[in-house]
Amino acid sequence: MGTATTATTATTGTGTAGPAPVFSVDGLWKVFGPKADRVPGDPELAALDPAELRSRTGCTAAVRDVSFDVRRGEVFVVMGLSGSGKSTLVRCLTRLIEPTAGSVAIDGEDVRAMDRARLRALRRHRAAMVFQHFGLLPHRTVLDNVAYGLEIQGVGRAERRERAAEVVAKVGLEGMEQRRPAQLSGGQRQRVGLARALAVDPEVLLFDEPFSALDPIVRRDMQEEVVRLHREEGRTMVFITHDLSEALKLGDRIALMRDGRVVQLGTPEEIVGSPADDYVRAFVRDVPREQVMTVRTAMRPAASAEEAGSGPAVRPDATVSEAIEAVARAGAPARVLDEGRCLGVVDSEALLDVVAGVSAAAAEAAPARRPEPAGPATTSGEPI
C-alpha cells in the first residue's frame, strides 16, 4: 500500500512521469461478506489466501490492496482469469461497487467522498461504461439508443439526434440509424453500445469485456475499431478482458490480476519480456514473442562507424518480427534509427535470442545495454 497520491504527483508504475493521471487508485480493497470492513485493517486476515479467508471469516476479498494510475490518453487493460477481480475493480472506480478501503480519485477529486449527485455526474459525463450485454432499448431505433445518454443529460432533441448521428457514423453504422436492435448482428449491437457511450463524450471509456460474446472475426473487427478510435481521439480507456491476445493488442499498459491482486503492471513488452513471477511466466508462455517485443530488446551498440552507417533501417518501436524480415532480406544487421539517429544495431543472433526467450536473462545480466555513440548520425534509408 503506497502513500496517498495527488493529482499533481508523477505517475507510478513503469515508465516516466507524465501529466496528472485520470484515475489514481491507492490501497484499494473490496471485500464481500460479513463484517467485511475488518479485513483490510487486520494484517493477519489481510495476509490469508482466498480459501483460508473464506473459511475463517466467510468473506471474499475480490480486490486486495491494489494501487495504480490510469494515465491520460492511455488504454489501460485489466486482465486476469475469471474470478480474479477485474469487474469488481473497475466498478469500484465509479462506485458502481462500493470499495471497502483505500482511495480512488478522478482528476484529483476523491471519488469516495462524492455525494449522489456528483456520482451520477461522474457516471454520466466523465466515465462511461460499455458492457458486454449492451443493454439496448429494444423498441428504440439505433439513433435513439445512441441519443439516450444525451436525453438523460437533458440535451434537446434536435441537438442530441445530430450528435448521435455523428457518432453512429464514427462507429461504422451509417445507414442503420432507423433499425431496431433485433435487426442487428451481435457486432453491430456492440457498436451501438460503443456509440452510446461515446455520444456523451466522456473523459474515460470503461469497457467490461465488451467483445467476449462475439465470434472471433467480429471480435477482431471491434478490437480494430477500438484501436482506430483511440488513435483518432486519444481518449483514455480502461478495458477489462480475460483474453491475453486482446490485452496485448489493445493495451498501452496491462494490470494482470490474480486472486484480487495486481501481480504485474507493465507494457505488453514488459509483461511478455520480463514476467514478474512464475504465474505471469506461465500466462505468457505461448505468446509469439517476436510480435510483441520491440527491437530495443535486441539492440546492441554499433561495432563501428561503418556498421552504424549501413544496412537496413528499422524504427525503435518496430517488432522483432519486422526486424527479422529486414535482416533476412538484407543479409546484414539492421540499424535502429530514431529520426535519423542510429541508436544501435540488431543482428540475427540477438533477434533469435528474443524469439527463444533468452534475451531477458541477457538483458538482466547487462542492464546498461545502451548503445555507445556510434559514428555520425545518418539519414540514409527510411526506417521500416
Ligand SMILES: Nc1ncnc2c1ncn2[C@@H]1O[C@H](COP(=O)(O)OP(=O)(O)OP(=O)(O)O)[C@@H](O)[C@H]1O
Ligand atoms: N456480490 C458479490 N458477493 C460475493 N462475492 C462476489 C460478489 N461479486 C463478486 N464476488 C466474488 O469476487 C471475486 C471477483 O469477482 P469478479 O466478478 O470481480 O471477477 P472477474 O475477474 O471480473 O471475473 P469474470 O471474468 O468471470 O467476470 C470472485 O471470487 C467472485 O465470486
